[in-house]
Amino acid sequence: MAKPAAQNQVHLPADFEQVFAVAEPIGGWLTVEQAFLLYRQARAVDRPGAVIVEIGSHQGRSTVVLALAAPDSTVIAVDPFVDGAMFGGLGTKEKFEANLQRAKVTDRVELVQAKSTDRRQAWERPFELLYIDGKHDYWTVTDDLKWATHLPEGGSVLIHDAFSSIGVTLGLLRWVLPGTQLRYVGRAGSLAHFEKRRPSLADRARFIRQLPWWVRNVAIKVLLRLRLYPLARLAGHHDKADPY
Template sequence: MQHRAAPGFQAAWEVADRIPGWLTEAQARLLWETAEEVPDGGLLLEIGSHQGRSTVVLGALARERDARVVAVDPFVDGRLFGGRPTREKFERHLAEAGLTPTVELLADYSTRARPSWSRPLDHLYIDGKHDYWTLSDDLRWTRHLRDRGPVLVHDCFSSIGVTLGILVHVLFSGRLRYERRAGSLALFRVGRPSLRDRARILGELPWWIRNVAVKVLLRLRLRPVARVLFGHRGPYDPY
């Protein structure tokens, strides 16, 4: 089926970039490029939405395809996640972008929503809780994707829990192939991996070790050391 021309990434990014979050422009562009593969009327699923920075990027393209985005986020109360106030910001940002009709919020834990899910997916973006157990479960959403369907994992090579989950469940799996990354956002595809695909995952491990070292130095309030040793200049974790 022929796709109608989308208005372009830059217009979507100008809106998304005003929303607080950790998605970089290069990562947003990778989300956009893979979402362009979604057929008219397709379905994209995002795990972890926060205030909607990535949701707006995905939603802007989905709107042009008469597709839909399902945003899965429990909006847990507490200092780290923000709870109800964060959900209100998320909904306001979608409304300001004109994307409320395009995005369906599933306010639940991804691990709790997954067992009863039955709808086929065309695009999967994982940016949920960054521990090994949650990432391991989130990878099980891939069973709803078509062959060569894109699977994008944020903080893939900058989080201990996420990287361990990838090493255990993807490196030796016969189902996902590693393609490339933009910063810590990694692109996998449903399909049988070759030895070269597996080697590319192992090739990212030095970069992951570097990122873990930076995180340790930041926790120890040794930012100048992180800058000298690793060229990390910002106050935030590498992402």
């Protein structure tokens, strides 16, 4: 399978290769590099009774990676499956359920069909890992970040499109960068990794250094919307799909 340049010099374990071979045909926006980050974090917390929360499941590409990486854990998938051109409504839910069946992980996944913002305030169940890939507007992301309250100290928060979406990045700049709850660890493409731990000045500086890359991605999105593909290629983007 093809690997992005960032992973060309990195040995990918055979068991991850098998996991991604199952997940890769599923529709969605998760690169092999990003799937490997999900896989490593899910493996790190896997134990009987452990819980992983995923906000935004779409057709189940990331859900399958998490469930296969953590066979002793439960993945709670929170997604309303609302209608709309980007979401697909009940048709997407049917694909999600079929993909879980095909991957043989139905018994490891609990679906919560609801908006994450509606369920958060009444949520009491602790979990070990949080993956956020829900609605990308500023207000929803701001609310989704509050799910981290239920993580243990040192628990990981993975946020997709953290440096390719205006709404997500603005939410992180407003609430995470000056905050005291999450420290920036690194990223796989635009999938950012945070830990529930008080950030140092070095952590904040490392986060700030990602912002030029975010500006570049937003500019490429504008060029793609205007169909100025040659200019996007000059910026190093050789695909008609958005950078993520």
